[in-house]
Amino acid sequence: MDVQSFTLPFERVSELAPPPAYADLRRGSPVFRTTTAAGTPAWVVIGAAEAQRVLSDRRFAITREDEAVNTESLMCDGEHHARLRRIIGRGLGQRETANLRPAVDALAGELVAAMRRAGPPADLVSMLCRPLTLAVITTLLGVPVDDRERFYRWADLMSVVVVDGAEDVVRELGELFGFLTELVETKRAVPGDDLLSALITVHDADDGRFNDRELVQAAAAVLAGGQVTTVNSLAIGVVKLLELGGGLGRLGDEQLIDQAVEEILRHQAGISGEAFPRWARADVELAGQVIAAGDMVIVRLEGANRDPRAFPDPDRFDPARTPRSHLRFGHGPHRCLGASVARMTLAAGLRALAGQVPGLALTLPAAEIPWTAGPLDRGPAEVIVTW
Numbered sequence: 001m002d003v004q005s006f007t008l009p010f011e012r013v014s015e016l017a018p019p020p021a022y023a024d025l026r027r028g029s030p031v032f033r034t035t036t037a038a039g040t041p042a043w044v045v046i047g048a049a050e051a052q053r054v055l056s057d058r059r060f061a062i063t064r065e066d067e068a069v070n071t072e073s074l075m076c077d078g079e080h081h082a083r084l085r086r087i088i089g090r091g092l093g094q095r096e097t098a099n100l101r102p103a104v105d106a107l108a109g110e111l112v113a114a115m116r117r118a119g120p121p122a123d124l125v126s127m128l129c130r131p132l133t134l135a136v137i138t139t140l141l142g143v144p145v146d147d148r149e150r151f152y153r154w155a156d157l158m159s160v161v162v163v164d165g166a167e168d169v170v171r172e173l174g175e176l177f178g179f180l181t182e183l184v185e186t187k188r189a190v191p192g193d194d195l196l197s198a199l200i201t202v203h204d205a206d207d208g209r210f211n212d213r214e215l216v217q218a219a220a221a222v223l224a225g226g227q228v229t230t231v232n233s234l235a236i237g238v239v240k241l242l243e244l245g246g247g248l249g250r251l252g253d254e255q256l257i258d259q260a261v262e263e264i265l266r267h268q269a270g271i272s273g274e275a276f277p278r279w280a281r282a283d284v285e286l287a288g289q290v291i292a293a294g295d296m297v298i299v300r301l302e303g304a305n306r307d308p309r310a311f312p313d314p315d316r317f318d319p320a321r322t323p324r325s326h327l328r329f330g331h332g333p334h335r336c337l338g339a340s341v342a343r344m345t346l347a348a349g350l351r352a353l354a355g356q357v358p359g360l361a362l363t364l365p366a367a368e369i370p371w372t373a374g375p376l377d378r379g380p381a382e383v384i385v386t387w
Helices: 021-028 048-056 078-091 094-118 124-141 150-164 167-172 174-189 195-201 212-243 254-267 339-356
Strands: 031-035 041-045 278-280 284-286 289-291 296-299 371-373 378-380 384-386
Touching: 031 289, 041 048, 048 284, 048 296, 078 195, 078 212, 094 124, 094 339, 124 150, 124 195, 124 212, 124 339, 150 174, 150 212, 174 195, 174 212, 195 212, 212 254, 212 339, 212 378, 254 339
Parallel strands: 041 296
Antiparallel strands: 031 041, 278 296, 284 289, 371 378
């Protein structure tokens, strides 16, 4: 196969699976050269081991060498980025996530109960996936309940800004950044039990404290990075589970829910590697290919997570599969800081559905479910279910 003749993105046969071309290409090499939709030559990485290496090797940077860098944002490399991650990581640790779980479980249960009261058919995306995810994010940030409705539109707009910086959207989001600035000021005066308050109080001799601009950037990053992908994870996960037949009653204990969560995350397709490419800062040999300094490198996580060298029978969706180290949240210095929160949200949604509507069923075949594709991710526009 002449990969140089292909332009990303490759054609998909199913929204629930990576492009079939990946399997053919991997048999030749897990690293190959092609062209982006914008016409830029690029290397594409679809092997698990090779993806881990690119994502962890500091010779591959998230910014071009000649690019202006905002050191108050997580979209940078080096010590500035490491400092931001160290501070945010202290507010998103396992203890902090565990403290949030009872509230998230309760909310998921309330949303499913409301869906049951409304009666079938119901749209899981609008009645569970979206409100649950946004409630978790706003609770995490300590946003007052009365202000949460405004976050729905802001959440939709954030992913557009992250990818292409559309000027009209940036202007519209000025209201969000103004709101977050006021929220930071409020938390400084009256701290609460939330991430922003925790970030305000974090301090050590090496990293100092976050300034207000860094706090606003961190809050915006949580909103941009956690909303769309987690909504899609839960919606896609339920579709994949229901495709197997028998409803969700099989998820009868915590171990099975945890295993199902990891398999859902491994199988989720659609993350746009072109949104966050890496740039080689030196010549690097990878899988027999020489990537030259300055070259663009796109890691396709959906391809790496279907690598048969890492995952036996990788295309089979098995919710009881023994968890392995998938790359859904990336790897290395830019690995998603909100991974534990995303896992908790996904598990809470599945737990509530399995407990209250174990006989859940799709009203349409999975192939007929309408999908939407945004700049960061793709997922079902709606998932109509009955019980």
